[in-house]
Amino acid sequence: SGKVAIIGAGIGGMSAAIQLAKAGLKVTIFEKNERLGGKLNLLETQGFKFDLGPSILTLPQVFRPLFEDDGRMLEDYVPMRRVDPQWRNFFEDGTVLDLWEKTEDMREELKKLSDSDSAFQDYERFVEYARQQYEVVERGYLREGLDGFWQLIRFYGLNGGREMDWTHSMSGAISKRVRNGYLRDIFGYFIKYVGSSANDSPGFMNLMPYIQLGFGLWYVKGGLYELARAFGRRLEELGVDVRLNTEVVSIDHSNDRVTGIQIKNYAGEVETIAADFVISNMEVIPASERLLKQTSSRLKRLQRFEPACSGIVLHLGLDRVYPQLTHHNFFYSRDQSSHFDRVFHDKKLPDDPTIYLVAPTRSDPSQAPAGCDNVKILPHIPYINNKAPYTYEDCVALKELCLTKLERMGLTDLRKHIVVEDFWTPFDIERQYYSNRGSIYGVVCDRRKNFAFKAPKRSKEYHNLFFVGGSTNPGGGMPMVSLSGQHVARMILEQLQK
Numbered sequence: 112s113g114k115v116a117i118i119g120a121g122i123g124g125m126s127a128a129i130q131l132a133k134a135g136l137k138v139t140i141f142e143k144n145e146r147l148g149g150k151l152n153l154l155e156t157q158g159f160k161f162d163l164g165p166s167i168l169t170l171p172q173v174f175r176p177l178f179e180d181d182g183r184m185l186e187d188y189v190p191m192r193r194v195d196p197q198w199r200n201f202f203e204d205g206t207v208l209d210l211w212e213k214t215e216d217m218r219e220e221l222k223k224l225s226d227s228d229s230a231f232q233d234y235e236r237f238v239e240y241a242r243q244q245y246e247v248v249e250r251g252y253l254r255e256g257l258d259g260f261w262q263l264i265r266f267y268g269l270n271g272g273r274e275m276d277w278t279h280s281m282s283g284a285i286s287k288r289v290r291n292g293y294l295r296d297i298f299g300y301f302i303k304y305v306g307s308s309a310n311d312s313p314g315f316m317n318l319m320p321y322i323q324l325g326f327g328l329w330y331v332k333g334g335l336y337e338l339a340r341a342f343g344r345r346l347e348e349l350g351v352d353v354r355l356n357t358e359v360v361s362i363d364h365s366n367d368r369v370t371g372i373q374i375k376n377y378a379g380e381v382e383t384i385a386a387d388f389v390i391s392n393m394e395v396i397p398a399s400e401r402l403l404k405q406t407s408s409r410l411k412r413l414q415r416f417e418p419a420c421s422g423i424v425l426h427l428g429l430d431r432v433y434p435q436l437t438h439h440n441f442f443y444s445r446d447q448s449s450h451f452d453r454v455f456h457d458k459k460l461p462d463d464p465t466i467y468l469v470a471p472t473r474s475d476p477s478q479a480p481a482g483c484d485n486v487k488i489l490p491h492i493p494y495i496n497n498k499a500p501y502t503y504e505d506c507v508a509l510k511e512l513c514l515t516k517l518e519r520m521g522l523t524d525l526r527k528h529i530v531v532e533d534f535w536t537p538f539d540i541e542r543q544y545y546s547n548r549g550s551i552y553g554v555v556c557d558r559r560k561n562f563a564f565k566a567p568k569r570s571k572e573y574h575n576l577f578f579v580g581g582s583t584n585p586g587g588g589m590p591m592v593s594l595s596g597q598h599v600a601r602m603i604l605e606q607l608q609k
């Protein structure tokens with residue numbers, strides 16, 4: 112009664128696998144791609160090493176339980192270092208402001224601003240509010256793995272729930288505490304970590320700056336993909352069977368149970384695999400549509416779990432280094448609020464995007480040949496949608512717009528120095544990971560849709576079918592998807608004890 116089939120080797124699926132294998136269950140992971148990690152992915156070419164997915168690791172403590180075993184700990188598998196300054200922020204008027212981990216460094220940094228005293232006071236007040244939001248959300252929603260509004264009320268009680276800032280939007284809560292426009296833009300863009308809009312997310316999502324300032328922004332030595340390799344070593348140690356290049360094509364069910372899955376092996380043959388529990392790291396909507404082949408009325412109910420945004424992702428090898436860049440850089444839109452509304456309400460490609468640019472050689476020279484640079488450029492754009500449909504050519508035009516903006520904002524002649532280029536559109540992201548409409552972070556965080564909840568982790572129809580990853584609670588980003596996997600493992604072990 113302990114045979115588990117996991118669909119997909121993303122961080123969510125692998126986290127569940129580790130916890131279940133540790134408890135003695137027989138676990139097999141089926142992954143359609145040729146390597147582990149899902150969106151945590153890698154491209155090595157001509158001496159450049161590109162992390163295709165995540166570049167920022169936060170809350171490393173979330174991963175500890177997966178690696179602590181027999182006297183070993185996380186650091187034995189994943190060599191990490193803190194990155195500070197955490198972000199360098201470039202604004203159109205030429206202002207450049209760094210975000211530092213320590214309050215004292217921030218006090219110094221803000222002296223660059225004419226209203227430095229009031230800016231620093233606002234900064235401190237805001238970070239204190241962010242800390243309170245983190246603490247209340249952590250002790251219930253994150254730690255207990257709450258899956259919906261009624262569970263939340265049951266855990267916090269009506270009063271406890273009030274400590275969580277539902278009344279304001281994330282940007283409303285920022286504006287209330289912070290007068291300085293640069294700081295407003297910086298705090299608002301933390302919503303990038305879950306691919307949503309600060310105008311639509313609830314105030315408590317302001318916990319994100321605290322997560323980064325309070326616990327650090329981390330880099331994994333050798334590149335973020337080393338984290339996927341560490342998960343791989345852990346799976347091997349625990350005897351988890353991993354079948355790569357193997358796509359799951361359906362989930363079999365009978366009454367209120369799933370009985371197993373059907374896979375297409377590398378030779379294209381379909382095989383049936385029986386299982387006592389099935390965990391899908393494929394997102395809830397694609398899995399319901401394609402693997403469970405659910406009827407349209409059931410699928411309609413899932414539509415409220417709208418995808419988070421997508422992005423175009425450009426990896427560049429450059430034959431020079433731009434010394435003004437630090438490891439993580441942001442080039443802001445002139446009007447962040449209209450940028451959010453255009454992408455998340457109108458669903459149009461941005462005309463003046465905020466651009467995230469990561470240059471990992473600042474922490475790790477092994478990521479590019481000597482004298483060269485490795486940069487990833489990521490503006491957020493709408494998921495593939497019918498309201499304002501876009502084409503591959505539109506994405507290429509947006510890429511050019513971004514390069515023009517970066518050249519204007521100080522990366523002179525950027526285009527002339529490109530020696531390697533790798534470009535991803537939402538269509539590629541959808542094809543590669545089967546994410547819902549090219550979404551990068553799973554389900555969007557929106558206080559009007561489901562009070563910012565994502566899909567529940569246990570299937571409503573089949574009691575031994577579970578979901579993990581960015582489309583489920585608590586949501587997108589590596590630490591959160593790992594939590595979903597660890598919570599599902601706990602739910603299965605509890606179900607077995609009954």
Ligand code: FAD
Nearest residue numbers: 119121122123143149150165166167359393580581588589
């Ligand atoms: P995934 O990683 O999507 O894994 C799902 C796996 O399931 C995939 O390997 C897929 O191939 C497989 N699969 C799906 N269907 C099937 C099937 N039918 N059969 C077999 N296999 C199947 N997060 C951060 O924390 N920090 C960052 O800096 C950051 N930056 C990002 C930048 C980019 C460009 C992208 C794309 C993402 C970024 N993220 C970041 C988000 C982060 O990558 C994701 O939240 C997280 O990795 C998702 O993990 P997951 O387990 O939900 O699913």
